[in-house]
Amino acid sequence: MALATVANIAAALTATVPADWESAASVVGVIVLVVVAAVALGVSASGGWRIAPVLSIAWGLGWLAVARLLGDLIDVPIGITAIIVAVIVLIVPIVGRFMRERTLAD
Structure with missing residues (x-):
């Protein structure tokens, strides 16, 4: 739910901010991710x-990656960052859990 809120706020800001802020949108999106x-x-x-x-x-x-890479609001840096973040948030807990169980078994 938090991710949907962040995505909706970002979409609203993209639609309402002045045009000269558009160049910072990708940077802000990457930071948010x-x-x-x-x-x-x-x-x-x-x-x-x-x-x-x-x-x-x-x-x-x-x-989010699919929407930014293939949807109406194309933003390649955000799309690629979303993929990288998705992989990180999956791999780190899997490794963390494995290490935790290994430590508990010893």
């Missing part, structure tokens, strides 16, 4: 590297 990654990893880490929260965020990031 980095923050989304940090929040997702924080939620997963605080829950013992649970996978479910990051699965939903990765799914949303996947759709």
Whole structure:
């Protein structure tokens, strides 16, 4: 739900900000996606590297990537960043959980 809120706010700002701000839209979008990654990893880490929260965020990031790479509002840097962030928020908790279980077994 947080990712949908961020995407909706970004879309609203894209439609309402002055045209001269358009050049900063990709940079701001990438920064927001980095923050989304940090929040997702924080939620997963605080829950013992649970996978479910990051699965939903990765799914949303996947759709965001599709929308930015193939949709009406094409923005390649945001689309590629969304893919990278989706992969990161999936891999880090999987590795974290594996390491946690390995440590507990020792």
